[in-house]
Each structure stands twice: as structure tokens, then as C-alpha cells.
Amino acid sequence: MPVHPLASPRPAGRLEVIAGPMFSGKSEELMRRVRRAKIAGVKVLVVSHSLDTGSDLSAITSHIGVNIPSVPVGDVESLAEVARDEDWGLVAIDEAQFFGPDLVPVVLDLMTRGTTVIVEGLCVTFDGGPFEPMPTFMAGAEDVLKLTAVCTICGRDAVFHQRVGSPARTNGQMATNGQMATNGQIGDAVDQTPFEPRATDIDASHIGGLESYVARCREHFAPPH
Numbered sequence: 001m002p003v004h005p006l007a008s009p010r011p012a013g014r015l016e017v018i019a020g021p022m023f024s025g026k027s028e029e030l031m032r033r034v035r036r037a038k039i040a041g042v043k044v045l046v047v048s049h050s051l052d053t054g055s056d057l058s059a060i061t062s063h064i065g066v067n068i069p070s071v072p073v074g075d076v077e078s079l080a081e082v083a084r085d086e087d088w089g090l091v092a093i094d095e096a097q098f099f100g101p102d103l104v105p106v107v108l109d110l111m112t113r114g115t116t117v118i119v120e121g122l123c124v125t126f127d128g129g130p131f132e133p134m135p136t137f138m139a140g141a142e143d144v145l146k147l148t149a150v151c152t153i154c155g156r157d158a159v160f161h162q163r164v165g166s167p168a169r170t171n172g173q174m175a176t177n178g179q180m181a182t183n184g185q186i187g188d189a190v191d192q193t194p195f196e197p198r199a200t201d202i203d204a205s206h207i208g209g210l211e212s213y214v215a216r217c218r219e220h221f222a223p224p225h
């Protein structure tokens, strides 16, 4: 039987997960926990993905505009470097889905050093599919908080989110998780045909907030065809 990738035979820290759709309060909850840890004198590192924060911004911001300082990194290798640099008591990772499945061994390594890790992110894509690595983290965590937003049609709990307006199209760029968002191989001549990145691709055209996404309950969620 396969062992969960977060299982460790060595003394380990703790994994806390904050998961849910957009607008469910994940960032607010992450900020609350970070503030508490700092009051308790814990040495805290907050990391975010530079695709989401913008490379010149060093903060994570909730949908209502509250923010806390963070270190923006562009990929999982840079995250690992920053996190191993010092002896952090708590490493809080914002928008963990942007780092892809390679984040799992990095989190395991941090826990093996005795660090508490909080991963916050989307567990479902805009087309309703699982968004790794959050489901893997949810299965292997000591503590999971699964949040819901408010469906903007009926007010019930929203587990999903939907894109609004016509989706932006990108053209022959490589997704930042290293996957080509076209059908081509890395190194192939770039196909100039407009394409739609897959929902699991980490692509700049997917970045957005209230202008691009709405929260939807099970009944009112209509996955794209």
C-alpha cells in the first residue's frame, strides 16, 4: 500500500491547512494565525507567490484590503531556499496551489526540522477539479480548516468559484509551474495559436479577484465546457 508523501519516521513539526474557494476567508485566517504566533514570540516567515502579489509587493492582502508583510518567491526552489535560510518556528505559505505538487517534499523537509507549517490555498480549480497540492496536504495534515464562501446567487455555502466575463487568452507562454500551457513540449517551437490554459496551470491570465471570479454553491456552479 503506498505511504502518504507526508509520512515521516523522524521527529517532525506540524502541518496546518487552511483550504477553500476564493472569498472564503483563507487569507484572513492565515493573517490571524500569523499575528497570534508573532505575539507569542514565534519566529515567523510568511511566503507568497510573486505571480499573485506582484514582484515588487511584499505583502499578502485579503479581499477587504487587510495585509501583512510577506516574502514573495517565484517558484518552489526559491521558497525552499528562503525557508531553510533561518531557523523559523512557523512558515506560513499563502496561495500554496501556485507552487504545484513539488511543494509537498519541501513542506515535509521543513516539518522534519521541527517547523510548524501553515499552507493556505485553493483546493478546487475554477472548473471544479481538485487543485494539487492542497488535497494532498489536507490528507496528511494535523489540522485542516475547510472554509466556504457565500454563493452570490442564493447566499448558501459556496464550495466552488466560477470565472466571470470572457476568460483571458495567453499565447505561447510557459506556465510558471514549468508546464507548457500548450500541448507542446518544453523546447518545442512556440505555437502561436491562441490557447486556453488548463485550470491547473499556473498562468497569469488566471490571476484575479472579484472582477474575475464569483463564489458558487453546488447548485449554482456551472463548470465551463
Ligand SMILES: Nc1ncnc2c1ncn2[C@@H]1O[C@H](COP(=O)(O)OP(=O)(O)O)[C@@H](O)[C@H]1O
Residues within 6 Å of the ligand: 020, 021, 022, 023, 024, 025, 026, 027, 028, 029, 061, 062, 063, 064, 148, 149, 150, 151, 152, 215
Ligand atoms: N462571496 C463572498 N463570500 C464571502 N466573503 C466574501 C465574498 N465576496 C467578498 N467577500 C469578502 O472577502 C473576505 C474574505 O477575503 P479573503 O480572506 O481574502 O478570502 P480568500 O483568501 O479565501 O480569497 C470576506 O470576509 C468578505 O468580506
Ligand SMILES: Cc1cn([C@H]2C[C@H](O)[C@@H](COP(=O)(O)O)O2)c(=O)[nH]c1=O
Residues within 6 Å of the ligand: 021, 022, 023, 026, 027, 052, 095, 121, 122, 124, 125, 126, 127, 161, 199, 200, 202, 203, 206, 207, 208, 209, 213
Ligand atoms: C479559481 C482559480 C483562481 N486562481 C487565482 C485567482 C486568484 O489570483 C488566486 C486565488 O486568490 P484567493 O486569495 O484564494 O482569492 O488564484 C487560479 O490561478 N486558478 C483557479 O482555478
Ligand SMILES: [Zn+2]
Residues within 6 Å of the ligand: 151, 152, 153, 154, 155, 156, 216, 217, 218, 219, 220
Ligand atoms: Zn447558490
